[in-house]
Amino acid sequence: MLTEIKIDNITAFENLDIKLSKGINVFIGANGTGKTHLMKLMYAAMLVADVSSKKTLDQILQNIFLPDSLGRLVKRSLGRGSGSFSVYRQDDDDTPRYMRYELSSLGKSQTINHRIWTKKQSYNIVYIPVKDMLANSPGFKSLYEKRELYFESIYADIVDLALLPPLKGHASKEKTILLDLIQQIIDGKVIKKDEKFYLKNKQGNLEFTLLAEGYRKLGLLYSLIQNGSISSGSILFWDEPEANLNPKLTQQLVNIILELQRMGTQIFIATHDYVFLKELELSKKKEDALMYHSLYKENEEIKSQSVENLNEISNNVINDTFDSLVGRALGFEWED
Amino acid sequence: MEKDGYVFDFSDDIVDIISFDENEKLLCDGMKSVDIIAEFPNEYLFLELKKYKDRNIDFKCPLWKEAKVVSNCPLLKNEKISGLASINRIAKDLRQKYFDTFLYRHINGRNDKPISYICVVEGCDSALTTRLKDKVSMILPLKRKMIKENDEWNYFILKNFAVVNVKSWNKSPQLNRYASCSIVD
Known part of the structure; x- marks a missing residue:
């Protein structure tokens, strides 16, 4: 830390x-x-x-x-x-x-x-910038690597991290609590296919481009916790x-942040x-x-x-x- | 004047000050009253004083959703343990205090000047006092609303209404001219 x-x-x-x-x-x-x-x-x-x-x-x-x-x-x-x-x-x-x-x-x-x-x-180490990147992730990673794109590297970094596959094995109790918390708010799980992000629930898969911007942010958090990028000992900026989040959701957002801290993540x-x-x-x-x-x-x-x-x-x-x-x-x- | 943890240093043109809640026994059962009535040459000032403990003493402001409250909020006086207080309950309480006091004085022929009503809420920041002021204003018959709704009114129930903390009171030229306000150490 x-x-x-x-x-x-x-x-x-x-x-x-x-x-x-x-x-x-x-x-x-x-x-x-x-x-x-x-x-x-x-x-x-x-x-x-x-x-x-x-x-x-x-x-x-x-x-x-x-x-x-x-x-x-x-x-x-x-x-x-x-x-x-x-x-x-x-x-x-x-x-x-x-x-x-x-x-x-x-x-x-x-x-x-x-x-x-x-x-x-x-x-x-995770840096979540103000602007959402998940909806624009398809192709962004390879484009950023091959071309001179005038994007601050924090945007490429966050896409890289979000695209990592979930960790193997059973999730810890803390991790399960956090993922459940987010799942309840966004009403589904986040899945990835060919660098594209979807919200998966009973109604099927919803492309991230069609998802409210505030939910995309929580979806990003879901992916980062699921794939271990944010865990005990991590540093999150x-x-x-x-x-982009309605104040109504702020209480849940704060609960998630406090839980992350209790799990041992240092947060800025x-x-x-x-x-x-x-x-x-x-x-x-x-x-x-x-x-x-x-x-x-x-x-x-x-x-x-x-x-x-x-x-x-x-x-x-x-x-x-x-x-x-x-x-x-x-x-x-x-x-x- | 010292009252309920506040000190008011009234301006020189003050005509009379009544610690009105001490007269509560004059009111009927179930009636409530504001804490202070200050008489000025051209108006009355009704003052209601609330003081919530700060966060360091296990405080959660009752104006914030339905947070659990450990406070000396008068709403909770009769509750055995700290209970739930909501902004709506506080708003209704402030409205009742004004109306009951107004009614008592009206019947006794004392409402001979326009009235302004100020609630001082220490322990709440300006965002919360603004929210409470908006909430209570909706259920009070303010002069500007009465004029808007019916221009035949020739008697106004309430001229001005404000909810402030001590800092806002002292910064406001509108309120400062009545008195300066501070907290008892």
Whole structure:
């Protein structure tokens, strides 16, 4: 699991140090405060943690962020500059591991502690982007491999993972609970045929292109749990899980996320949704590991605040918006 | 004035303040009352005060679906154990408090100025107070609704209605001119 990330002068960040929860980490903040960038940096670092990884961190960062040149990832300032990010991790062997990636605006880079960071172990690392990809999966994988497609690699990665066949053998109790939960919501199972996804139920097979976008997202989750991509020890990055989902389903979505955490998955979520945050607050139990990380701008610099309880956040842009609505409604409706 | 865990520092033009719920015995059985009536030169302010414990003390806001509640919510006073409270029950309760108080004072010839009704709900964020305000507004005969439905009204039952927490109260120029509001430490 990841335990900490420090960033200096990379993308939107000048100086940031965030200690992470072993369970659920929720990033909130206005647009442009770097929630997605933060998750992508950690995702990239974990992709090279497996010693057999074929790509360098340079290549991964290039493919994930698609900058015109790698040096563009250094926070923009006058003249030449440099930046770095460090990620800390603790595996089951309890050995603290750490890597630091340094980059100049000319694109020169070096990774410090690379040997300590990598291990002969395959990690289950999943990044679920905001946009659904399952409906567009047929042919996408081979096209992405053969052609220069201007798609961030997270889209190809998620299609790759979703297409993996289910694991052999009996499913664990936790896994069965989770799959049942999702099955109840989407009213069926997810099956794959020739890189196409279908929802299978009593009425037959329904193509994913005909399925509501919100359900596709849960269908993706079903596939990832079924094929073991998300399991105990996995790290899941999920950008705006609430996107395209009716708030009515948020309670079930939150239950699934909490169950994943209880199963031992470390989860990173970026959200803009009040209902999602409120459901999480009301559904979490004392023993659940959960941290909220609020990102906000102060004097043009992005800062962070990490707390365990939602009401302790002093810079909650979502609540501030509701406060402002109350004030404006009073001003509009109140008669002298 | 200190009342039910709140402190109100009323503006200088206040004419009279009545801690009205202490007069509840004057009302008939089954009638309810608002907590405070503040009289200003040109209007009355009916204040209903609710205070829900925060999450740290095993709190689940009753406005949120049908969550289990461990709170000092007046709705639950007579229930043996913490029970279920819904936004509808709270809305109806707020409506009854207003109407019973209005009726009592009307019969006694005290409704001689327009009335604004404010419910202060600490422990709920602005999203929840907005939802509750919308819900209660639907079942209250607000002046603007009365005008819309029938322009022959020459007497209005309720001029303004708001549900706010302390932060919103103090930020609002409309409410701040009556009083500033804070929580007893």
